[in-house]
Amino acid sequence: MSVHRIEDPTDPRVSDYTSLTDVALRRLREPEQGLYLAESEKVIRRALAAGHRPRSYLMAPRWLDDLADLVDAADRDGVPVYVGEPAVLEALTGFHLHRGAIAAMHRPVLPDVQDVVRGARRVAVLEDVVDHTNVGAMFRSAAALGVDAVLVTPRCADPLYRRSVRVSMGTVFQVPWTRLPQWPEGIQTLRDNGFTVAALALQDDSVPLDELAADPPQRLALVLGTEGHGLAAATVAASDVVVRIPMGGAVDSLNVAAASAVAFWALRIPG
Secondary structure (H helix, E strand, O other): OOEEEOOOOOOHHHHHHOOOOOHHHHHHHHHHHOEEEEEOHHHHHHHHHOOOOEEEEEEOOOHHHHOHHHHHHHHHHOOOEEEOOHHHHHHHHOOOOOOOEEEEEEOOOOOOHHHHHOOOOEEEEEOOOOOHHHHHHHHHHHHHOOOOEEEEOOOOOOOOOHHHHHHOOOHHHOOOEEEOOOOOOHHHHHHHOOOEEEEEOOOOOOEEHHHHHHOOOOOEEEEEOEOOOEOOHHHHHHOOEEEEOOOOOOOOOOOHHHHHHHHHHHOOOOO
8 A cells, every 4th residue: 555654744755745834845845856746636636637647645534535546646656645634744744734635746847838838829928926826816816817828037036936836825736837947038938939028017108997998918927026026127138028007095006916817807808
């Protein structure tokens, strides 16, 4: 059987799951070891449906029945299922595990930009968005509101970081995405692929979002910037159009995740 009992939180067999609260350690370990962590039954199932391969599972005994099909598949495929009492799991992970299970998943090779945007009509570009919660929320909005693909810049937070995956409810596995090798040089790549590049920014020459939405280009890439500073000046200058969300109540801007949802909805393709 693939089920292995864990009684010691320092057991080296579950080292993939240790120190989950240490952000710096996770950032260092996950890319190097080629793994990411999927937390909760729904997220794990979405990762599996996207073709991602599990490396192992970690869960409390009560979930063995509810996740019996995953346990049976793990047994067939030789994937270990580690089971521990809640106190052991909390000591191991640093938090109370109440969402069913965590899976250590093999990190897939990212596709080329050309493959991701081929056939897409709406693309979101996340420029240096560093908060994992915002990244996850933006992916969830992209999945819900008709965005065909997401591109992240070299300094953007990792969409496969545990918090990003959890906040996205697993939609990081649903929306095609990849990381741009260079930015803002990637703007020309988008333009070469037939996209009009729209920068969401507060500029004197910007056009209201509803004006762009009234007559949108057939293929549109919407660029959203980092928390606090927004888009880089070079990005705004290189874009084809600068767009703003009209504001009231003496508010000048929205959180980037909220702004993305508004823009994605306004620019969605009907049908």
